[in-house]
Amino acid sequence: MDQVALRQGEGVPGDRVVGITKSKAPKSGAPFHQLTTNADLVHFQFQGAGDSLALVDPRTGGDVDLLKSPELLREFFGDQAEAVWRKDRLGHWDFDDSMLSIINVSTVEALSAKLGIEVDPIRFRGNIYIEAEPFIEFSWLGQGVQIGDVCLSIVRPIKRCSATSVDPQSGERDINMPAQLNRHLGHFYCGVYAQVESEGVISPNDPIATAERYFPARLATAVNVPKAPPAVSWPRPARVVDVVDEAEGIRSLWLQDPLADLGSLDAMLPGQHIALHGLTAAGDWRRYTISGRNGDRLRITVKRDSGVGSGAVHEVAVGQLITVSGPFGPETLDTQSPATFIISAGIGITPTLTKLKALADVRYDNPIRIVHSVRRWQELALWDEVKSLASNLPNCVATLHITALPGEIEDAVPARPDTQALVREAAMMSADIHLCGSEAFQSSVLSIAEQEGVADRLHMDSFVAPDSAVEMRPIPDSGPYSVTFQRSGITAQWLPENGPLLDFAEAKGLVLPAHCRAGLCMTCQCALLEGDVLPLIESSRTRERQALLCASVPSSDIVLDC
Structure with a gap:
């Protein structure tokens, strides 16, 4: 568009003004045809504007307006297809507070460099495309952005689904x-949503600048919009408020979370981690276990090594902004466990602190054994805090092992811990075992736990950045299988051509929770009551007897709790 007039409370005129309902799906669920389920939509085109808007298929000559031909619309889109118009100058947006979408072309270019292929920015279907520093848009949350005569407030990052595929x-x-x-970026987001705060006209090549205006009320509304991605997952700008050198080559950063007052930390669990994004110009990211919390501030403690992540963290200065997301991670601490063993090595001490704090908060009085080891006393970090927390627990014993250079550390044992004896003792006490350290250290203890038959009570904290599988396995030629959606009261026969279970469910009229449709966000996970499914993608996050509907097919007759 050569220019567009933007008005408060509205989006680009005509954007998402009409939707086409999906076959057999109830209108109350707003289940319109979209690229996530019908990639063929890219071939259709709109012509005209306003009341004269027409939908045509250029492949058939492009001279018939499907919106004015209900029979032809149903022929293309199914028996229940109907055009649903918005007449209030609002669009069929994903969320009522997200009128405008902004895509930073420089961010897409950085992603293209990571993938080694050119990614068309149009793939992200933005209203406004900008050129700015890569990833800087995530630092604008809650802030005003001036484009030409118009002031916009940035209200939410955009979580991407498989329509972008x-x-x-x-x-x-x-x-x-x-x-x-x-x-490649450590989250599912690309682009930001915005609202119009002061009206005006924008045009290509208008300058962009952050405004000295903030809109906290917009953010407060955005984090509570039903079905919107939770604030904990948003990439957001955290300010470095303190830097502490804990030991030789080990540094802590205290990060102030701008969304803490809006609930981003409310569900934080001991032992969880946060992700740091955009650590380099190329967008590199890493995740680090939280080693402490004080109100709206989180601490990470990082050992310097040859990696780009630790190198970037050790160059950070007070006052700098770092894009973060989280906290993430499963609940591993059972405060009802008969005993708790925490075994760590090196920088693996970090989750010990939040776990001990949580045990102290519930006045845990069952036995606790803490065994930590380092090679040299110069590399010992946070041990004084561990001892202080341990002193507040009535039945806690903390032991330090320094294997190479003990120095003058009081009560340190100058030898490696006997991990086999520790695991056996934990087994005798029916204890939960928490383990954190290098991959080799964890593998060694895991092997012992398997030998002793207590691997199911072993909780391992990993520092490895996940490599998501990027392709689904082909659906095998199998079936037919009976699929029952128990809560919905629907039973139908599945065949391979029906696709993943989520597509099958929607074809039967069900409106189920779903987002990424790529096997990643876990939104569509559903309890498997009977039978078995075949996952189409590897996922370490899928719980036992749960089916990831968007990335699973039946391998027998099944019953699902949905």
Whole structure:
């Protein structure tokens, strides 16, 4: 568009003004045809504007307006297809507070460099495309941004679904974009949503500048919008408020979370981690276990090594902004356990602190054994805090092992811990075992736990950044199988051509929770009551007897709790 007039409370005129309902799906669920389920949509085109808007298919000559031909619309889109118009100058947006979407072309270019292929920015279907520093848009949350005469407030980052996996020209699903975003950037987000705060006209080549205006009320509304991604997952700008050198080559950063007052830390669990994004100009990211919390501030403690992540962290200065997301991670601490063993090595001490704090908060009085080891006393970090927390627990014993250079550390044992004896003792006490350290250290203890038959009570904290699988396995020629959606009271026969279970469910009229449709966000996970499913993608996060509907097919007759 050569220019567009933006008005308060509205989006680009005509954007999402009409939707086409999906076959057999109830209108109350707003289940419109979209690229996530119908990649063929890229071939249709709109002509005209306003009341004269027409939908045509250029492949058939492009001279018939499907919106004015209900019979032809149903022929293309199914028996229940109907055009649903918005007459209030609002669009069929994903969320009522998200009128405008902004895509930073420089961010897409950085992602293209990571993938080694050119990614068309149009794939992300933005209203406004900008050129700015890569990833800087995530630092604008809650802030005003001036584009020409218009002031916008940035209200939410945009979590991407599998619609971005569709090539906007060919209609082919050629890239699992949510998985690629997660692998290379550490989250599923690209772009930001905005609202109009002061009206005006914008045009190509208008300058962009952050405004000295903030809109906290917009953020407070955005984090509570039903079905919107929770604030904990948003990439957001955290300010470095303190830097502490804990030991030789080990540094802590205290980060102030701008969304803490809005609940981003409310569900934080001991032992969880946060992700740091955009640590380099190329967008590198890493995750680090939280070693402490004080109100809206989180601490990470990082050992310097040859990696780009630790190198970037050790160059950070007070006052700097770092994009973060989280906290993430499963609940591993059972405060009802008969005993708790915490075994760590090196920088693996970090989750010990939040776990001990949680045990102290519930006045845990069952036996606790803490065994930590380092090679040299110069590399010992946070041990004084561990001892202080341990002193507040009535039945806690903390032992330090320094294996090479003990120095003058009081009560340190100058030898490696006997991990086999520790695991056996834990087994005798029916204890939960918490383990954190290098991969080799964890593998060694895991092997012992398996020998002793207590691997199911072993909780391992990993420092490895996840590599998401980016392609789904082909659906095998199998079936037919009976699929029962128990809560919905629907039973139907599944065949391979029906696709993943989520597509099958929607074809039967069910409106189920779903987002990425790439096997990543876990939104569509559903309890498997009977039978078995075949996962189409590897996922370490899928719980036992749970089916990831968007990335699973039946391998027998099944019953699902949905």
